[in-house]
Amino acid sequence: MKKQLLWLAAGLLLGVAPSVLLLLAGLLLPALLARAVDRAAGRPPGAAPMLFAIAGSVAPAIAFLHTGPGLGPAEAVLGDIALSGPCWLGTGLGWSLDQLLPGLVGLLLEGQARARVVALLRLRGRHLKSWDIEAPGK
C-alpha cells in the first residue's frame, strides 16, 4: 500500500512537475541504491542514508527554487557539484554510520559482559577460597 502510494506520488509528480522529480531522483538516488544493496545483502535497511540524503538535498532544493521551474534548472542544479556533491557525500556518510555503528555498539556490549563475567569469577573464587561449600555445614 505504502509502495503504491509512493509510485502514485511519483507518477503525479512526473505529470505535474517533471523537473522536481528529476531533481529528487538525482539527489536521492544513492540513498535508494544503498537501501536496495542492504536489502539484497539481507541486512535490515537503516534510515540514516535517506535522512542524510534529505539533509543534503535542502541546499540544492533552495537553489532550484531560486533558478525557477523547468528541466534545465534542475539539470543545472544536479550538474553543480558544489550543490549535489554534499548531498551524495552525506548519503555515503549516513550509509557508513549505519554499517559501522552496530558493530561498534556490539563490541561495547560484549566488553561489558566480559568484564562482568571476570568480576563474577573473581568473587566466586574468593568464596570458594574461604568456604567449603560441599561441607555438611555442622
Next chain:
Amino acid sequence: MEQGLINGRWRVDAARRLARAGGGLPAFAAADITDPARAVIAVQIARRAPPRAAAIERLMAAPALASVLGPLDIGTAPGPDGAQAGFVICPAPPGPDLAAELRAWPEPKLIERVLKPLALALDTLRSLGVTHRAIRLDNVFAAADGPAVLGCAWAEPPGLRQTALFEPPGSAVCAPIARGEGRGADDVYALGVLLIVLALGRDPFAAMSEDDILRRKLALGSHAALTDGQRLSPALLELTRGMLAEDPEHRPPPALLRDPIAARARRVATRPPRRAHAPIVLGNVQIWHTGELALACAANPAEAIARLRGGEIDSWLRRALGDSALAVRLDEATALRREDRNAEAGIADALLLMQAVAVLDPLAPMCWRGLLLWPDAIGAMLAAGSHDEALADLLMQEAAGAWAGARPGQGDAVMLRIEGRQHRAILRAGDQALAMRRLAYSLNPLLPCASELVHPHWVATVTELLPALEQRAARAAPPPPPDDRELLGFLAARLDLGADDTARLEASGAAAPAMGLLLLGLLGRAQDRAHLAAMPALAGWLARLAAPQVNQWPNLRRRAQAESMLPDLIRQGRLTGLAKLLDNPDDTARDSAQLPRVRRAVRQIDDEIASLRAGRPARARRAGQLGRNTAAALGVAALAVSVAAALW
C-alpha cells in the same frame, strides 16, 4: 614423693605375702614410712569385686577403732605381678586367725576375749552405720592371751566370703555377691555362730555342703541346727539362742552383748512358724511352712507361677495352713499381676513371683528371675558383670520399690523407690549396655575402670585415668578409638555427666571424631581441675581422632588456622586448649549459619555467568538495533542542521 607409695605414706612389699592375714584375700607386708614401728598390712583388692567405699569413708573419718582392723588408707601400688593393684591398708592382725589352731575355748575366756571385745567392735561399727559382714573363723584374730579382733572386711563386697555356716539363712540363700551390706543383726548372728564353734572347738557342719547346711538351718532353725546334740553350757545356749534368732529384730543389739548376763536375760517372745496340717509339694519337696514355700517358689519359678495363677497356693494357705490373713495379703499383692498375662515376656511373671515371695516370707531376699538378692547388692553384682540381663530388667521395672512395697515395715521402701527411679532414668536415657556400665561405676565409687585402654593400670578416678591414657597413647601402636563401654560408662559415672553430655557421649559412640572432641572437653576439664601435668601424647591421640571433624568445618580459613595451631597445642599437652580450638560451638554455629548464604551467593554467580555467556546473540541483536538507531538519530540531527542553515 617416693615412687610406689600409696598416698605418699604406705609402702607395700608385694614380694612378702602374708598367709592368713587378709581373711581370704591376698595380704602383703606394708610399712608406714612416717611411723616405721607401726604394724600394718596391705590387703589386695580384686578388680571385679569393688571395695566398700561408704564403709571405708566412714571408718577412715572415725577415731581409732577398737577390736577391728579398720581401713587406714586405700590406694594403688605395684602388685605381686608388677602391675598396678589396689590395696586397702589395715593394721596388722595381733595374732593368728582363730581357724589356724581351732580348739575348744572355755566359756569365761570366750566371753572375755571374744564376745566382749567383738561386741564392742560391732557396737562401734553400728554407731558409724557400718556392718562388718565378714565375721568367720579365718577373719577373726587373737594374740596368745589378747582379745579377739575383727579382720579386714573392706576390700571386697560384704559377705562375699561368708559360708552358709556364718550367714543367716535369708542371706545364705543368695549368691555371695548378692548379699548386700545387710544389717548389724547379721554380724550378731555371725558372732553367735563363732561363739558356738569356738565353744565346741570344731565346725559342727564340717562334713556338710553349703546347701545341706542351709537346708538344715531352714528345717530346724539356725540355733537348733547348730546346737542340737552338742554339749554346750546352758548359759551359752541361752546367749546364742537370741543371737541366732531367725528374725533380725529379735537378735540382741551389740551394746547389750557387752553385758552377757543381761543379754542372756533378754527374751523375745516369738511364735514358732505355723505348720500346715498337710504339705504342698513344690519342686518335688514337701513344704510345711511359709518360709520354705517362699524359697521353694524362688527355686522353682515356673511351677510356682503356675500354682499362683491356678490358686493352689491360695487354697493351701487357707485350708492346710489356716492362715487366711496371709492368703488375703498374697491375693492383694499379686491380684494385678495374676491377670497381667500379656505383659512383656516374663516381666509380669517375674513381678508376680517376686511379690508373692516377699509376702510369704518378708525376711527372705528379693527373688527376681531365678536370682535371690538384696537390693543393696546390685552395685556389686553390676561390678562383677554377673546377671546383667536380669538386673537390667529388674532396674527397668523398678522392681526393688515394688518388692519393698510388698513387705511393709521391713527396710526403707521410700529410699528404694527413689533409687529405683533414678536408676531407671539412667537406663532409659539411651544405650542400655552403656547405662549399665555407668551404673556399675556410679554405685561403686572405688571400682577400677575395666577398659582395655587403661590396662594394666588401676584407674578408679578420673585423675588416675588421664596419666594411664597418656601412657597408652605414648606407646608406638596408636590406640583404637575409645568406643568401649567400660571407658565411657566410667567417664559418665565419675564425671557425673548430665543428660546433654550423656546424649553426646552415646551419640558419638560410633564416630571417632565426635568422640575425640567430646573426650578432649571432658578430660580437659578433669586435667585443669586436678592441675595435672601436660599430656602431649594424649593430646595428640585425641587431636588425631578429632581431626576429621575439622574437615567438616565449612570455613576454610578457620580450618587452616586450626591446623596451623594444632602442633603447638599438642606439644603443650593442655587438653582444654585443644578442646577450645577444635570444639567451638559459637564459631561452628556462626559458620553453619553463614554457609547457606555463601552457597546461595555462589549459585547466583554461576547462574549469572551462564546467563551472560548464553546472551551473546541477544546482545548482537541489541547492538544492531542500537547502532542503526544512533545512525538515524545522527541523520535527523544533520537534517535539522541543514534546514536551520537554509533558513538562517
